[in-house]
Amino acid sequence: MPETKLPEPWLRGTLTEVSAVQRAVMHALVLAQEGLEVWCSAFTDAELNARPAGLAPLRFIFVISRGVSTVCSLTRKAVG
Numbered sequence: 001m002p003e004t005k006l007p008e009p010w011l012r013g014t015l016t017e018v019s020a021v022q023r024a025v026m027h028a029l030v031l032a033q034e035g036l037e038v039w040c041s042a043f044t045d046a047e048l049n050a051r052p053a054g055l056a057p058l059r060f061i062f063v064i065s066r067g068v069s070t071v072c073s074l075t076r077k078a079v080g
Contacts, residue, residue, distance in 0.1 A: 009034075015076065026072050033065045 006012065009027040018026065040048070040058055048059040 006034075018075065022075070026075070029068050029072060033069055036062060036065050 009030040010024070015023045015026055040062070043058065048062070049057050051057050
């Protein structure tokens with residue numbers, strides 16, 4: 001298992017300007033995005049675009065992850 005140098009997102013003291021429930025959801029999404037980056041960074045473009053058994057490619061998951069990151073950033077700006 002690859003090691004990360006950062007503690008879990010909720011232990012970093014970030015997003016304190018949003019409510020506890022929203023903060024928990026946002027931290028979970030940040031953790032998921034960081035996990036994708038760690039575990040999928042070694043894949044080639046062909047592997048990221050592959051559609052095993054007709055399922056969505058991993059690249060699609062990355063696009064969704066980045067979109068969620070953008071929503072989180074916009075939420076922080078709106079609240080703060």
